[in-house]
Amino acid sequence: MRKKRSSSATVEKAGLLAVEKACNDHDLIWRDLLQEDVGVDGTIEVCLGDFPTGKIIGAQVKSGMSYVNGDRPDQFKFYARPADLEYWLQLSIHLFLFVYHPKDDEVYWHHVTNYVPDDEGQTSPSTHIVISKSNKVDEAFASYLATLFALEVYDASRLKLLSDEMAETTITVGHGAAAVTISALDLFVGGLWGLCSKVQFHASILLQRIRKHVIVRGMDAPIAYTFSRGDIYPFIVKYIRLLTDHGLAKIDIDDVNDSLYRKMEQPTFIAPLTTNGRALVEFLRMRGHADVHDNQYFTLSLTPAVQIEVYASFDESKGKEGFGPYTDVFAIRFNQFLDYYDIHHIGRAESDGSTQVRASQIMYFNEMTEYLDRTMGGIPKSQVLLRYLDHPCTPLISWLEDWYADEKQPFHIDDLAQKTNSDQIGFHDEIVSIMSGVGTMTAQEPPLPDFPIRILFNGEIISCDTTIVSGH
Template identity: 50%
Template sequence: MSDAAGVWAVTRKRSRNARTERAGVNAVDDACNALDLIWRDLYQEDVGVDGTIEVCIGEFPSGKLVGAQVKSGRSYIRSETASGFRFYPDADDLTYWGQLSIPLILFVHDPADRSVYWVDVTKHIQQRAADPLGPAHIAFLKSNQINDAFYQYLTSLFDLTSYDDAKFMAVRAELEAISHTDGIGSGRVTVTGLDLFTGGLWGLCSKLQFHSSLLADLFRKAVSAAREDIVVRYSFSRSDLYPFFTRYIDVLMRHHLALLDGTDINHSLYAKLEFPTFLAPLTLNGRRFVEYLRSNGREDAHDNRFFTLTLVPHTQIEVYASFEETDLGGRFGPYTDVLSISFNPHLDYYHLVHWRRASPNSSPVKLADQTIYFFELVDHLDRSFGELNKDLILLRHLDQPLTPLISWLEAWYGIDGPFSASVFEGKSNLEMFGFHDELSSILGATGVMEISEPSLPSLPLRTLASGEIMTID
């Protein structure tokens, strides 16, 4: 059409539904703001979630989010009574909502009186799973509005324990009072529960690692700083470490510092009879505890560890049929057994491959090729070679010599000679691989750089100490 001046114009109308839908989102936004909840619109594309709500504790955002889907209009309110109504979702919506990784709250806005009602649709879907052919509707209660009760419901979905500085001071003192001292001479080291906490921070201090080799790494860093030659004598027995570890884990759980699975930890301790391992998210309280420590003299409360799932060469054990003292030292006879052991400290497991040959002219036979844990491994070694003359056994450590296994091997073998202080300096193979894995994951996918893996020996080492070349079919 043309206007009076003869200029062509196009007349467009805004959708009434768009105004209604926006009114619903605005109503939820305003109600959240009144409760000090943070509403965030998802403008880009509406695929079943209109926004997110972040729970706050006083002035502190918690980092805990729920999704929000807003439906606005009387058409969504069916079978209405004085106390509630029914909402009939699309099947595709239910499928999508059930796949979300965060809880989802469904809101229905009644533009007639500007009321907003809510239901936890994630909980609805979980309950419906027991009866998938049950009612096709979602029941809303009119008493469920965005008020203090709604705020309390959101906070109940998460662990939002939050201490003040006085409480954190008490937690710090409790962790410092938990201590374990080990080693001999200049290698004697004391590690506290607080050392375990700061040493285990990972993922931009959002997560906490725990494994027995974390303790060994703290030992290594302490003796490296001392720069003295030491005899590696550290006990990783259950009787020595269970009380220390369990007291530390109790503080984490009792003060809500990390999200831990107590059942899994107890299963490791008392069913598997192994040390527990975990990589647990820090809670709001745990993250605030890290900030407290940084502000109060613990400069090591930072992300100071790498993480890798790589098994790296750890030690090779060679067993010989004879050993002869000569003027030039010792000379081994033909080998009988070769054991190659790789290690991943973050999950506290080893991979053992054990070859044996019956005679010098025969080919070695693989007796074992398995994933194995610390106490299973040392039991296998002690049962297989504990009664053997140790002169017939050679230990070839392929990493820095202060780990649970190498500490046990040194004591089992009866070695009293010290290691040079220089071997404890720098990064271990495990740290090098952890750095490589994290750098690859950050930069490799973007094509920013090419990264070469650290150069490490492959196991088994084919050239043995006797000069023989180990041949494997």
């Protein structure tokens, strides 16, 4: 019986040869890994003309139509084994997946290290990777690698195309006259920090951009801006991909995915800008973009946000005196830069009427709103009193406005134009840190009011031992 050559061996070899040839055509050095292959087939070194740079990426090559799923003229899906994907994401070098498409006779690539699943509304990270057919191993790929390692600085024409793309990547939130459109460029300039050397992202940046649009309109407005996972996550992923694809900031993708799929939260980060990130800032500044400046003061303080008071009964005809005895008080503090909430739940004991602390812990936004909805879901809204202690255009207050009533009551423009507690405390921290350095001021903790508010709306007084200690 004659020995038969494996049919897959020819296809696999064709893929490796195609990647090697494409690298040679574009001043990239391809090196096979001739020893044990456990998920990386070779490496590629970036060159500038005839000069190698020492910047190396890992390459995993797959060949054949068995790796091409849902083939379309513009893209296809590659399904990775979970163990392979986990290994690729743990590598200390950037890993690129190359798929040789026999029918197209083309090699397509995907930057696996910057992989963020893009399934709308999905609750766990998928193992399929959408590969765009525009990603060929060509001059654009070589340029991408140069940008990745800050070897190529974008010129004015590239920066113009990039800023236009960011401006055109948008999401519209709210409805009717209250609708506001936010762009990826809005998020970028709204998140500049550290003398424009870093970019930050947290949920409040979205609300801050909405707040600015509302203030410019100069009219009283209802707060009805809530963000469902299916609506907002695809936009956030597109924004993060713009930052990573163009190498604008050094973002920890593992942390982003952890937030998206383990914590089920919007990601939060402060990332240093790269050479091209700083070039974009300067380009926008030279083009007269009014928002390109540090517009936030950073603080780690947890500041009072909302006190929710729940009463056993309410008689509307008696006004303030119509509230019966309290049953629950939720005192919630917030840090917008870290996107977490300190919730202090106080309740009246059924046995003797004494005050009990039923919960006191740090929660992320979705966890907290689920807790509030579960705890207060069966209570008539007329027996719930919301005491807002912060700017109304924050994630929590926006959620409460949506949860509390079908018909939104507008906030006065003066309330909408005020600064948030975090802004005010951050300004205090900034001034103290500057002035104390020259010996003109003694550094101290920012003054925060006692919280929760001990005198409830119905006149009852909750005991002193329920007070939350202020500070960082």
